[in-house]
Amino acid sequence: MTEWKGNRYWKNRPVEERLKNARIPKRFEPMTLDNYDKSIGDYDVHYAVMTWLKHIDENVSNGTGLYLFGGTGVGKTHLAVGLLKQAITANAVSGYFIPATTYIEMMYDELNNDGSLPDEYANPYISKYVRSVYDVVVLDGLGDENETEFTTRSISNLLYQRINANLPTVITSLYNPKKLTMRYGERFVSILQSACRLVPVSGTDQRNAGK
DSSP states (O other): OOOOOOHHHHHTSOHHHHHHHTTOOGGGTTOOSTTSOTTTSOHHHHHHHHHHHHTHHHHHHHTOEEEEEESTTSSHHHHHHHHHHHHHHHSSOOEEEEEHHHHHHHHHHHHTTTTSOOTTSSOTTHHHHHHHTOSEEEEEEETOSOOOHHHHHHHHHHHHHHHHTTOOEEEEESOOHHHHHHHHOHHHHHHHHHHEEEEEEOSOOTTTTTO
8 A cells, every 4th residue: 555645755756756746647758847838829828827927935824826727729738837837947846747538537436436536546635635735836728617606616626625735736728707607606716816826828729820
């Protein structure tokens, strides 16, 4: 049985191990803040991300995250991945990348296995680490998950637990605050605003740039 490890253990692992543990998908591995194209992207958001990193000690200690929202292909995930990689490589912090849809699948697996993750998961504590241990968690694609009471409650609980643990969450979404309120309710958005700086992301669809 894998042993439970606390925050201090994960943040003090070697850089290479912390990057591997962040579980950044292979297709996103080339993404860095250096190769984010500000000429077709959003210079102001890139600056906001760099400012967050400049004050990472303060942001990690007080649980201040970012909510990056905007249209399809404008570079929200690129910026979030770049932030996570730089946070891990330049500082003694742990981190994790997880799509909102994957987190919901994990919650269903936990629910259907008496509150524990089944053996298919390499680490039985991963959902608990995401909720209350890892220093910086990127939740990618909030709103991509099916709209049900269970998914709304699961996402809300994730955010509440990270706020209660004073841990920052970096969230990407197509949803602006108004649409987010319609989906998750005013209380959720109020708590999100207290824990994350809301950052609109504009720019050209980078997936189709140059075609």
